[in-house]
Amino acid sequence: MNREALKLYLVTNRYQDSLECFLEKVDTACRSGVTIIQLREKNLTTNQYYQLAKQVKEITDAYQVPLIIDDRLDICLAVDAAGLHIGDDELPVSVARKVLGPEKILGVTAKTVKRALEAETSGADYLGTGAIFPTTTKENAPITLISTLKTICQRAAIPVVAIGGLTSENIDQLTGTGIAGVAVVRDLMQAEDIEAKVHAFLTKLDDIIF
Numbered sequence: 001m002n003r004e005a006l007k008l009y010l011v012t013n014r015y016q017d018s019l020e021c022f023l024e025k026v027d028t029a030c031r032s033g034v035t036i037i038q039l040r041e042k043n044l045t046t047n048q049y050y051q052l053a054k055q056v057k058e059i060t061d062a063y064q065v066p067l068i069i070d071d072r073l074d075i076c077l078a079v080d081a082a083g084l085h086i087g088d089d090e091l092p093v094s095v096a097r098k099v100l101g102p103e104k105i106l107g108v109t110a111k112t113v114k115r116a117l118e119a120e121t122s123g124a125d126y127l128g129t130g131a132i133f134p135t136t137t138k139e140n141a142p143i144t145l146i147s148t149l150k151t152i153c154q155r156a157a158i159p160v161v162a163i164g165g166l167t168s169e170n171i172d173q174l175t176g177t178g179i180a181g182v183a184v185v186r187d188l189m190q191a192e193d194i195e196a197k198v199h200a201f202l203t204k205l206d207d208i209i210f
Contacts, residue, residue, distance in 0.1 A: 001105055001125045003159045005066055006181035007209060008201050010034045011163070013137060013185050025194060026056055030063035032198035034188070035181070038085055040070035053079045068107060073099060083107065085128065088115070097123030111144050116152045127156060128183060131164025132174070137185045138164075146177060153178030168200040175208045
């Protein structure tokens with residue numbers, strides 16, 4: 001897949017936002033320059049998730065930003081999202097690829113070199129590696145060493161996105177790792193000025209990604 005699309009990867013979290021506020025944040029993020037969005041919802045019914053995904057996709061389509069659905073293959077197919085992201089305990093990568101077909105984007109969480117290479121062989125288009133720093137989004141998530149991230153980037157032929165506790169202040173530490181982009185939750189979704197925060201990320205990423 002196009003590495004450029006992974007540069008600034010927003011993973012959504014509604015926190016306590018109203019639906020209107022949440023959708024407005026997604027719109028602002030797309031308008032400001034995020035390059036890809038993952039809709040991540042853990043506490044909705046299937047129908048609620050489907051309805052939300054449709055609304056988010058209307059926004060992402062308007063800005064030509066790819067929409068990735070977290071975990072839920074059924075929702076991905078139902079709304080015709082650009083792709084799916086699966087973690088360690090979800091469907092086998094090869095099964096997800098078979099159902100999705102060759103055209104959809106398939107991202108896979110990979111915390112180790114072994115998992116990264118297996119995912120690549122099984123049909124993943126990109127890897128998500130972390131948590132690089134402590135994160136409140138996934139409490140008690142094991143930390144992935146930056147050296148491990150760098151090794152995964154060196155060994156895998158597909159792009160790698162760093163995730164976990166990343167902010168516009170600490171991503172400088174990822175310089176030279178070989179990442180294609182950073183996945184951000186809290187530092188974007190809870191930013192007082194999303195547009196300014198997106199621009200801060202993109203400015204730094206221009207120096208980090210090469």
